[in-house]
Amino acid sequence: MKFEEISVAEFDAFASTHPLKNYLQCSKMDPVSKATGWENVYYVGIRRDNALVGAARLIALKNKANQYYFSAPSGPLLDFNDKELVAFFTTEIKKFVKSKKGFELNMNPLVIHKERNIDGDIVPDGEDNGTLVDYLKELGYRHNGFITQYDYTKDVRWVFMLDLEGKDEQTIFKEMKQNHRNIIKKTEKFCIEIKELGYDELGEFKKITEDTSKRRNFEDRTLEYYQSAYKQFIEDDQIKYLVAYLNVEAYIEKMQNELNKEEEKYKRNFEKNPDSGKTKELGVLVNSLTKRLKEAEELRADGEMIPLSAAMFIMYGDEITYMFSGSYDKYMNFYAQYAIQWYMIRWGIKHDYKRYNFRGITGCFDKKDPEYGVYEFKKGFNGYVCEYIGDFMLTTSVFNTILKIAKKVKG
Structure with missing residues (x-):
């Protein structure tokens, strides 16, 4: 050799x-x-x-x-x-x-250390490269250990993966957790629009990730990093910077139409029987919609198209990798990250990608773990845990x- x-x-x-x-x-x-x-x-x-x-x-x-x-x-x-x-x-x-x-x-x-399922449990008779770890040590390497936490100085050891190959949009959606399906259906009612940013618009992406990094106390990438990655991968359509925006006027109009519809139902039921359970139920719904419409109208002060959340993706080979993201805390109730992920999953299916890599999780599957929410979010889309040798x-x-x-x- x-x-x-x-x-x-x-x-x-x-x-x-x-x-x-x-x-x-x-x-x-x-x-x-x-x-x-x-x-x-x-x-x-x-x-x-x-x-x-x-x-x-x-x-x-x-x-x-x-x-x-x-x-x-x-x-x-x-x-x-x-x-x-x-x-x-x-x-x-x-x-x-x-x-x-x-x-x-x-x-x-x-290289996979031990094959695992969606819950992080080792798959019986699955892939196991524990002997490789021992062999590398014999050759003089020092192993950093089987860490189960984020080490921002190293690449991720634990990721969450979703297989797309051989599946259509309906199958992927059906296999998600019920909660995720419900949330995605909600986002479709919020008049959220997903926009792919160009090079000159990356400052908008950086604002969102920087706001998130300050709130969650981690170091954000520089604008130069995002710009450099864009220049390198955009020619072959291997990178996307997505921002989810709320179309405020469309949202208000939709809320108003829904309120009008429910008010009509309430009036009809009230005239027939003001004390019926159905009438009271519709009354509660009308009050709720009235409150939500008022909140929606107050959003006009934030602009016509409000940026809610952003995410960066790199496509290489047969895999889509979810890189970095951020969301404004004020608009969390619009669940924009769910909308972005669903947008990219469908895009991946349409363009024949085999895998969707949600990237880092800690590898700790205890609900008391401070970062368990990250794993729970990714797990809800279905898939499996992937543990590398480190x-x-x-x-x-x-x-x-x-x-x-x-x-x-x-x-």
Whole structure:
């Protein structure tokens, strides 16, 4: 076997057909990575009998000592059942990273640890790659552990996945939780309009995500990141920034028509029998609709088209990935994120995507977990939990050991 740097074109051709393909192992991410501080990008491959059998997109970040931290985000792209290939890659990548003044390599291949169902339970006789974790440790990697929490310095280890292949819109909708079906039906009555943003409109998207990040205390991506991703993926229709807007006048008109209809029913029933249960029930409904109409009319002060919620999606290979999102707290009762997700799921079905990746969950399925609501939201669309083997670190230089010692002394 032979290890060498390869061209971007050869890497992309190989990556696009690999079983572990994903958008992070794609050259379009190069400017996006640089927008978040990664300085250098390398493409390496392994040949067996002149045929490319493994490859990786590597990014490098320089520290104050002019040493580099390397990462193969959601990579490398290898057949991890081929122990000889994995061992050869490990030996050669260690030498390569060291030659580029790298002191450590992080990798987190999209290999399933243990197959799980919708509730996060292990599937009996399902896929199990626990022995691979042990083998990588034998090769000198340090495992970051089977974490069940968000680590914003790493890529997600737990995701929620929905299979679209072979299903139509009616089937997907029917398989959702009843609560989600009811909410989606509600959003269809709210006069919500989903708009795809152009490059010059990404500031609107950023306002929503920034507002959400401040409220929920997490770090938002920069506008430069969103703009860079747009430029790279838009040409092949591989990215979407969606914003759900409330059409205020249409909503008010709909509310008024509904109120008029129920008032007529109430009057007819009141004339027949003012004390009947039906009359009282209609009276309660009319009062409720009157209150809701007043609230709707008050929304005029916020504009004609009010942005409610936003979400970013990347499409690569046969998978749609739900990336980032945000919602204004004031308008949560319109359930706009449900409308956006349903919009994209239907779009995915129409365009023959096989999977819909809801991305990160913590991997903790206890209802007391602070982030359980995120999992519950995604679970309601049906699907299954996907647990990856996690992050592995490979030290390539004594610099890392010295750094750790220095931290202990300082601490």
